[in-house]
Amino acid sequence: MYLAEVETRAVQATEVPEVTSCTVKWDSWPASTISHHGQACCEIAREWMLANDFSQLGDAAALTGPRWLPKKYPWGPSPWPMHWCEAVGRKKLDCGAHQAISQELFTARGVQSRPAQFVQQFSEEATRHWGHKWGEDQVPAGWIDGDVIYHEGCAVTVEGDEIKLWDASAGWWIDPQQSGGYGALLSVRILDPSAEAPQTLSWGGRQLALNRWNTV
Amino acid sequence: MKIYVSGLYSGGNPQPGVGITRSLRQGYPDATLVGVEYSNRSSGIHWPELDEVWLQRPWDELNLSAHGEAIRALLDGGALWISGSDLETMWLASVFPEGHANLLTPNAAALARITKPQVEAHEGLPVQIPPYIPTDRSDWDLHAFCRKHDWRVWLKGPYYDAVRTRSWDSFEAVRTTLAKVWNTERLFLQAHVTGYEESVMLCAYEGELLGCVRMRKREITEEGKTWAGDVSEVDEAFLTPLRRILRELNWTGGGELEMVRDADHRLWLLEMNPRFPAWVHGATIAGVNLPALLVEGATGVAAQRPEPGRGEFTRVVVEVPVRSEFPLPPLPEHLGGGTGHSLKHPSGLPALAERLHKLNVLDGGDNETSSGGDAPTVPNTMVEDLLAQDFNRIETPAWVFMESTAADTFKRAAAMAHTLSTNQTRVTNAYSIKTNPDARLIKLALDSGFMAEGISLLELHKALEVGFRPDQLILNGPGKWWPEGMIPKEQIHAVFCDSAPDLKKTVAALNSGELKAKIVGVRIRTPHIPSRFGIALDTPETFKSLVESIATLPEDTGFGVHFHMASSNIGVKAWWRLFDSMLRWCQSLERLTGRTIEVLDIGGGWFPDDWHSVDHSDFAKAVKRAQAALPNVGQIISEPGKAMAQPTMALAMRVLETQEEDGEITEAVVDASIAELPMYFHYPHRVLTQDRGGDWKTLKRGKSQLMGRLCMEHDVVAANIELPEGTRAGDVLVFCDAGGYDRSMSYVFGRG
Structure with a gap:
């Protein structure tokens, strides 16, 4: 299932966009993944992404975020479903695409990474502009709810159960010290359906339960 | 309570004086705060929270002895002094070798142990020092350091200034500038560390740590200076050794450890400053007022505690009224073709550095600027190849084929391929x-x-x-x-x-x-x-x-x-x-x-x-x-590539004339030129000359310029070389390492 598919589902209007109501709304949203046509077109595109990341990383540590990705493909509306051959040809990519590609890049580097879903606070002013922008491109904007948004990123394993959260669209590591306000992370869900996955992960001193929303 | 605060420069790379003042005003609303400055161009003198301004002449005009005595009188009279300038702190340590109860700055022995880049005192802290090399080494070694560190290096001044130098010509230009500004050859090259910058700010009185905070830079200016940051507690793993170190140093005053945290979470110590940083009031806003804690530790007078903040601060640009007693001076007329701008060091800190060198307060002393660093070494084969030549019979400029060096070079490469x-x-x-x-x-x-x-x-x-x-x-x-x-x-x-x-x-x-x-x-x-x-x-x-x-x-x-x-x-x-x-x-x-x-x-x-x-x-x-x-x-x-060809030829040239100043050769014109040494700007060449005994010696860096024979402004084949005493027209100089692109890209020019 892709971001676009779930975005097309009717999103019930809520009153006050509280964290719990938002996480309920986005509870059924899976993390985005890029599709593969099973042909050379997607194979070449995927190889280019992985080899390019290897070059861009240079001598930096494998835990360095793939900052080049949002630089080459700035954040913006993306139609879904999305295949590799389409992703490399786009001018902009949304957070789902950034997350899905970064996920592959970290994995190719030998770094464990899991998809992470975020609920973030902004302002009605900000989300109105985003809604307009998405509307212009005729892409659904179910990720917006009042002054709160749904966002995706990567939960990258540092060591053992300790993780860092990479915002693949912004190109920064999310600060575990959150104090609310504009841009604040309200809730996070890290997905890992595998049986071997630990029950909780440690993020800057916080314990985050896997596969469910954690209020920050 | 009267507190003197210096370092009020408030330009793009500000000193901490204004921040210290703001924090002291918060902690001691009734104290008399006196701003100390050495230039009426330092805009911090106009900060409204200062009760008085004690404006001195710039450092090059000051009578240091009289100024020292005036400060002693203030301190003896019960006033406190917090310095916002590294160089002033070093000078004060020389004026008060035994310290003074009211002088809230580190002593000379402590300062000696935090000299960058090695920062001896750091032992025990969970930090590493990035690789570095002092620039008194030969150019050959300095170039090797740059290559080894992928040209991601900083050329740093002894007290202030750090410039990224990405190529040999930029390194040479910056070295010339910094050496001139700070009146010393004692600069150093340090490898760049990629990561996020953070600092620990501290204050201590007579070796007892009074308080410290950690600050992560969250917004940074183009010069790498803090524009916004978050403040938090220093963890115990850092705090314990820090407390011990400050005790060992008998530290008094503010201080800051500037560090970079890399992607693997390792901390790299860039320097330890003997004063509060310019963002000092950011910590006060966040709830930790270190200048007030310092004064409290020194006087026992309880400071008013700051309101607990949310741990983050940022800067804004603020206009303030100019004090009527210090009207703005005119902007100096710009030099022909230039644009007028404010001085980087209006108080004349470089002049203070020069004076402190002469007083032997700073490393090196008066005579160190004559140091030309180490002479580079050359392989024995090169000397053998030169000894095999009869330069009396060679018309210069001439390419010298270094036969045994070439044979050795190719033999090594063949053996290497075989081994691999x-x-x-x-x-x-x-x-x-x-x-x-x-x-x-x-x-x-x-x-x-x-x-x-x-x-x-x-x-x-x-x-x-x-x-x-x-x-x-x-x-x-x-x-x-x-x-x-x-x-x-x-x-x-x-x-x-x-x-x-x-x-x-x-x-x-x-x-x-x-x-x-x-x-x-x-x-x-x-x-x-x-x-x-x-x-x-x-x-x-x-x-x-x-x-x-x-x-x-x-x-x-x-x-x-x-x-x-x-x-x-x-x-x-x-x-x-x-x-x-x-x-x-x-x-x-x-x-x-x-x-x-x-x-x-x-x-x-x-x-x-x-x-x-x-x-x-x-x-x-x-x-x-x-x-x-x-x-x-x-x-x-x-x-x-050029690893094979470069060592195999040298360029011999003769001195055509020399020019002297105060008995030293400042310029010599040679019969070669950049037409024969087009790669001169890209890497150092080892230069040899034969002494009167017939031995070939490599030349050190010095103060002479070797000018090529061409009527071209940039025809300088060596900008800083030490010519042997008695060098005269007709003497032969040999530039080694010229067998690669120097030879193949040389061109005919100025030969009619």
């Missing part, structure tokens, strides 16, 4: 003819088992004339088919295509039978490193196009990949990373095209010392990685 070869993969050297097309070198290459690499058909024919067989030739470069009609009739070893049209043309020539090559390949340009050569891989479109083009290559030729980047320009580690990057792209090409890669051709532009003087473990490991990534690679062609 395995049953699976043969390592073959190739001589890049463009680096020096001298037939003696091409013949040496042939006799040493090299292949010959040409970038034009003329170069291939030169190799054939010297004795190479066609199957020992490699054709490369963007203009390889020039001139027309000279493609060898016989099969050559390899052709590497530089662009998509080149690949198309090569395929056509192969299909028509005009060209016969055992291996046909592509030169690839990996992303992230700027280059004009090779097929770019930085967009998915060009990569797709390359994959499709490779499919058009004839099946009956072998396939190879070539990559070339000057190691001397990008650095040694960066070159090997590029090698790995190339392997990664090769794997993709094999996977997507179905063509196996049989030959890897890798180059080049190695600095000779990096190629010949180190063990070959990097290369040996690289061969193994290549075999693992590309199991069908049977040959790795290694093109060391």
Whole structure:
């Protein structure tokens, strides 16, 4: 299932966009993944992404975020479903695409990474502009709810159960010290359906339960 | 309570005086705060929370003894002094060697132990010091340091200033500037550390830590200065050794440890400042008022506690009224052609540095600026080669072929290729003819088992004339088919295509039978490193196009990949990373095209010392990685480039005239020029001269300029060299390391 598919589902209007109501709304949203046509077109595109990341990383540590990705493909509306051959040809990519590609890049580097879903606070002013922008491109904007948004990123394993959260669209590591306000992370869900996955992960001193929303 | 606070400069790279003042006003609303400055151009004197301003003349005009006595009188009278300037702190430590109960600055012994870059006192803290080299080493060693650290280095002044120098010419220019500003040759080069910057700010009184905070920079100016940050507690693992160190140093005053945290979470200590940082009031806003804690520790008078903040602060630009007693001075008339601007150091801190050098307060003393650093060493073979020449019979300027050096260079390279070869993969050297097309070198290459690499058909024919067989030739470069009609009739070893049209043309020539090559390949340009050569891989479109083009290559030729980047320009580690990057792209090409890669051709532009003087473990490991990534690679062609040619020739020149000032030679004109040394700006050359006893000596860095014979402003073949006493017209100087592009790119100029 892709971001676009779930975005097309009717999103019930809520009153006050509280964290719990938002996480309920986005509870059924899976993390985005890029599709593969099973042909050379997607194979070449995927190889280019992985080899390019290897070059861009240079001598930096494998835990360095793939900052080049949002630089080459700035954040913006993306139609879904999305295949590799389409992703490399786009001018902009949304957070789902950034997350899905970064996920592959970290994995190719030998770094464990899991998809992470975020609920973030902004302002009605900000989300109105985003809604307009998405509307212009005729892409659904179910990720917006009042002054709160749904966002995706990567939960990258540092060591053992300790993780860092990479915002693949912004190109920064999310600060575990959150104090609310504009841009604040309200809730996070890290997905890992595998049986071997630990029950909780440690993020800057916080314990985050896997596969469910954690209020920050 | 009366507190004097200095360091009120508030430009883009501000001093902490205003921040200290704001914090003290919060902690002691009724205290009398006196701002101390040495220039009425420092805008901090107008900060409204200052009760008084004690304005002194700039440091170059001050009577230091009288100023010291005036401060002593203030301190004796019960006033406190908090310095916001490193140099003022050092000077005060010399004025008050035993300290003073009211002087809230570190003592001289403590300052000596935090001198950068080694910061001796850091032992025990969970930090590392980035690699560094003092600039009193020879230029040869400094260049090697830059290559080793991939030219990601900072040239730093002894007290202030740090400039990123990405090339030799920029390093030389910045070195000249910083040495002049700070009146010292004691600068240092330090390797860059990538990461996030953070600091620990502290205050202590007579060795007892009173408080400290950690600050992470969250917004940074172009100069790397803090614009916003978050403040938090210092963890115990840092705090415990810090407390011990401050006790050992008997530290009094503010302080700051500036650090970088890398992606692996390691902390690197850049410097320890003997004062509060300019962001000091940011911590007060966050709830920790260290200047007030310092005053409280020194006086026992309880300070008003700040309101607990949310741990974050930022700067804004604020206009304040100018004090009526200190009206703005006029802006100085700009120099012809320039634009008027404020001074970087209006209080004359460089002048203070110069005076402190003369007073031996700072390292080095009055005479240290005459230090020319170490003289570089040269291999014995070079001296032997020079001793074999009769320079009395040589008309200068003249190229000197360093016969035994050349023989030794090629012998080493041949032995290295032999050692690195395995049953699976043969390592073959190739001589890049463009680096020096001298037939003696091409013949040496042939006799040493090299292949010959040409970038034009003329170069291939030169190799054939010297004795190479066609199957020992490699054709490369963007203009390889020039001139027309000279493609060898016989099969050559390899052709590497530089662009998509080149690949198309090569395929056509192969299909028509005009060209016969055992291996046909592509030169690839990996992303992230700027280059004009090779097929770019930085967009998915060009990569797709390359994959499709490779499919058009004839099946009956072998396939190879070539990559070339000057190691001397990008650095040694960066070159090997590029090698790995190339392997990664090769794997993709094999996977997507179905063509196996049989030959890897890798180059080049190695600095000779990096190629010949180190063990070959990097290369040996690289061969193994290549075999693992590309199991069908049977040959790795290694093109060391100028590493072969550069040491093999020297340029001899004669002094035409000398000019002296105060008994020292400041300038000498020589009969050579940049026409014979076009690479002068790109790397240092070792210069030798024969002493009266006939021994050849390398020259150190000094204060003389060697001017070329041309009427060209930039014809300076050595900007800072120490000519031997008694140097006169007719003396011979020999510039070694001139056998590479100096020789092959030299041009005829000014000869009629």
